[in-house]
Amino acid sequence: MVKRSRITELFDIEYPIIQGGMVWCSGWRLASAVSNEGGLGLLGAGSMHPEVLREHIQKMKQATTRPWGVNVPLLYPQIEELMGIIVEEGVKIVFTSAGSPAKWTAHLKQHGITVVHVIANSRFARKCEEAGVDAIVAEGFEAGGHNGREETTTMALIPLIRKTTKLPVIAAGGIGSGAQMLAAMALGADGVQIGSLFALSEESSAHEAFKRYALASGEGDTLLQLKQLAPVRLLRNRFFEEVQKAEQGCASVEELKALLGRGRAKKGMFEGDLDEGELEIGQVAALIDELRPVAAIFTSLLADYRSARETLPLL
Amino acid sequence: MVKRSRITELFDIEYPIIQGGMVWCSGWRLASAVSNEGGLGLLGAGSMHPEVLREHIQKMKQATTRPWGVNVPLLYPQIEELMGIIVEEGVKIVFTSAGSPAKWTAHLKQHGITVVHVIANSRFARKCEEAGVDAIVAEGFEAGGHNGREETTTMALIPLIRKTTKLPVIAAGGIGSGAQMLAAMALGADGVQIGSLFALSEESSAHEAFKRYALASGEGDTLLQLKQLAPVRLLRNRFFEEVQKAEQGCASVEELKALLGRGRAKKGMFEGDLDEGELEIGQVAALIDELRPVAAIFTSLLADYRSARETLPLL
Numbered sequence: 001m002v003k004r005s006r007i008t009e010l011f012d013i014e015y016p017i018i019q020g021g022m023v024w025c026s027g028w029r030l031a032s033a034v035s036n037e038g039g040l041g042l043l044g045a046g047s048m049h050p051e052v053l054r055e056h057i058q059k060m061k062q063a064t065t066r067p068w069g070v071n072v073p074l075l076y077p078q079i080e081e082l083m084g085i086i087v088e089e090g091v092k093i094v095f096t097s098a099g100s101p102a103k104w105t106a107h108l109k110q111h112g113i114t115v116v117h118v119i120a121n122s123r124f125a126r127k128c129e130e131a132g133v134d135a136i137v138a139e140g141f142e143a144g145g146h147n148g149r150e151e152t153t154t155m156a157l158i159p160l161i162r163k164t165t166k167l168p169v170i171a172a173g174g175i176g177s178g179a180q181m182l183a184a185m186a187l188g189a190d191g192v193q194i195g196s197l198f199a200l201s202e203e204s205s206a207h208e209a210f211k212r213y214a215l216a217s218g219e220g221d222t223l224l225q226l227k228q229l230a231p232v233r234l235l236r237n238r239f240f241e242e243v244q245k246a247e248q249g250c251a252s253v254e255e256l257k258a259l260l261g262r263g264r265a266k267k268g269m270f271e272g273d274l275d276e277g278e279l280e281i282g283q284v285a286a287l288i289d290e291l292r293p294v295a296a297i298f299t300s301l302l303a304d305y306r307s308a309r310e311t312l313p314l315l
Numbered sequence: 316m317v318k319r320s321r322i323t324e325l326f327d328i329e330y331p332i333i334q335g336g337m338v339w340c341s342g343w344r345l346a347s348a349v350s351n352e353g354g355l356g357l358l359g360a361g362s363m364h365p366e367v368l369r370e371h372i373q374k375m376k377q378a379t380t381r382p383w384g385v386n387v388p389l390l391y392p393q394i395e396e397l398m399g400i401i402v403e404e405g406v407k408i409v410f411t412s413a414g415s416p417a418k419w420t421a422h423l424k425q426h427g428i429t430v431v432h433v434i435a436n437s438r439f440a441r442k443c444e445e446a447g448v449d450a451i452v453a454e455g456f457e458a459g460g461h462n463g464r465e466e467t468t469t470m471a472l473i474p475l476i477r478k479t480t481k482l483p484v485i486a487a488g489g490i491g492s493g494a495q496m497l498a499a500m501a502l503g504a505d506g507v508q509i510g511s512l513f514a515l516s517e518e519s520s521a522h523e524a525f526k527r528y529a530l531a532s533g534e535g536d537t538l539l540q541l542k543q544l545a546p547v548r549l550l551r552n553r554f555f556e557e558v559q560k561a562e563q564g565c566a567s568v569e570e571l572k573a574l575l576g577r578g579r580a581k582k583g584m585f586e587g588d589l590d591e592g593e594l595e596i597g598q599v600a601a602l603i604d605e606l607r608p609v610a611a612i613f614t615s616l617l618a619d620y621r622s623a624r625e626t627l628p629l630l
Contacts (some may be wrong), residue, residue, distance in 0.1 A: 152534060
């Protein structure tokens with residue numbers, strides 16, 4: 001029944017479903033659960049010290065025989081060390097983000113690694129082509145966490161990227177159900193990257209309090225903030241209100257940096273400090289109400305996709 | 316071949332395609348062309364003096380025998396007079412926007428008029444149900460012109476509205492191609508409302524200079540502005556830059572109102588003043604490159620929808 005697509009071929013996986021390699025959520029438990037269900041699990045290296053990543057890679061090898069990868073934000077401070085571990089440990093798939101694809105793609109490909117880069121506009125799609133990446137994740141405005149300055153939504157972004165490049169495109173942002181997966185495929189995506197839904201799963205390493213708080217959130221409870229620094233979609237809480245007040249009061253970049261400080265995402269998402277922490281989640285959190293294991297999430301994603309596909313009107 | 320849907324039944328039209336009743340674009344030429352192609356054309360009363368609307372209604376009756384309607388923004392100053400003309404002239408379908416559906420729905424329905432209300436969040440979907448409207452237009456963040464404060468995109472909004480109400484839902488925002496129509500249907504919409512694509516058609520009453528400028532625009536060239544007054548998605552031009560500068564400089568509501576002044580949308584979109592005018596268009600303008608007649612637009616919308624539908628992967 002399942003048709004092979006460019007994305008399932010590229011990664012040798014069963015379903016074109018990639019789990020976003022999110023900071024503080026994506027350890028070996030989540031990533032291996034996704035891979036074991038036939039998707040592609042990603043370790044989120046952005047929130048791991050290099051030796052912590054090595055530990056997760058080694059646990060990952062025990063936990064699954066299926067393909068998996070590592071997400072690396074290119075602004076990671078000890079990136080040389082991190083990339084060294086990735087090569088040493090024989091990681092086969094790397095997703096890079098938050099930087100230029102020109103920096104690391106050639107190096108990783110020399111080591112036989114499949115490279116995917118995360119972008120939010122067509123200009124970077126062309127840079128990805130030049131750098132020789134194997135596929136692109138195109139992430140829309142509705143996505144949680146760090147985000148593009150153009151504010152282009154998934155509905156508009158995927159056709160724009162499709163028009164720009166022949167590379168396989170993985171849609172991200174606003175995808176938390178089978179119907180939304182189908183919509184992404186209708187827009188021309190070859191696969192989807194799902195963040196929030198997996199961040200709020202049982203296997204996610206995020207703090208239970210953060211998960212419960214995000215599951216209880218509703219429409220309009222996230223907004224893109226800190227546009228003067230690096231735009232990031234945050235869930236409403238005390239810290240969010242402070243940032244909003246500072247921005248409305250025309251705070252300077254320095255004042256915003258001071259307010260942000262360091263370690264806010266860890267505090268909120270990993271330590272469960274719902275007042276002082278930075279809570280990163282996408283708009284789809286408003287649609288997610290239940291903490292479920294990855295296996296149950298896969299079952300309903302696939303069932304919903306199939307039923308939505310069958311009821312699409314003929315015109 | 317064509318399946319009847321709740322939207323084609325409700326309006327007695329061939330395709331579930333509604334043309335947004337946009338200010339300065341949607342006179343009888345555009346609306347009748349859309350209705351004659353089997354969609355639902357809407358006169359945009361928001362930019363018409365009451366007697367101008369009467370003239371357009373009368374021309375509309377000459378130009379098509381197919382169903383059509385009128386869009387009325389509820390903050391229209393002489394709304395009593397306008398609604399009087401709508402009833403007198405025997406208009407059958409009214410789309411209301413920018414206000415509470417409780418205000419006029421009962422009155423219009425007493426006169427046998429089908430009423431649709433435009434919303435941007437689930438809270439208003441419930442208000443629409445209470446007011447007794449016949450269908451809802453749910454408009455996402457990517458749409459041109461006036462927009463919701465929650466910034467919920469079409470990908471997230473349609474499933475949220477679908478979950479809230481059993482009323483027929485028409486998706487709007489980010490829909491300018493058959494693939495995007497298909498995506499909206501995948502999200503659970505019963506039909507689509509298309510704005511920018513028709514605003515930039517040959518039959519649109521917008522100024523030629525505005526059309527050319529919007530057709531030449533690209534990704535990231537629109538942003539949601541004037542959030543302190545009423546959020547509106549505008550195309551980058553000199554006025555846009557002035558607003559951006561004022562907002563970044565923490566201008567007060569009074570200063571922004573003074574900067575906006577009156578008649579900016581008319582100046583930009585109808586008179587073609589590309590420097591001083593307010594240019595309202597959606598994110599999909601970046602995907603539209605060609606000025607085409609409505610008939611050609613329908614042909615490609617339907618062909619693209621069908622081919623996108625056929626190539627959706629089985630999972």
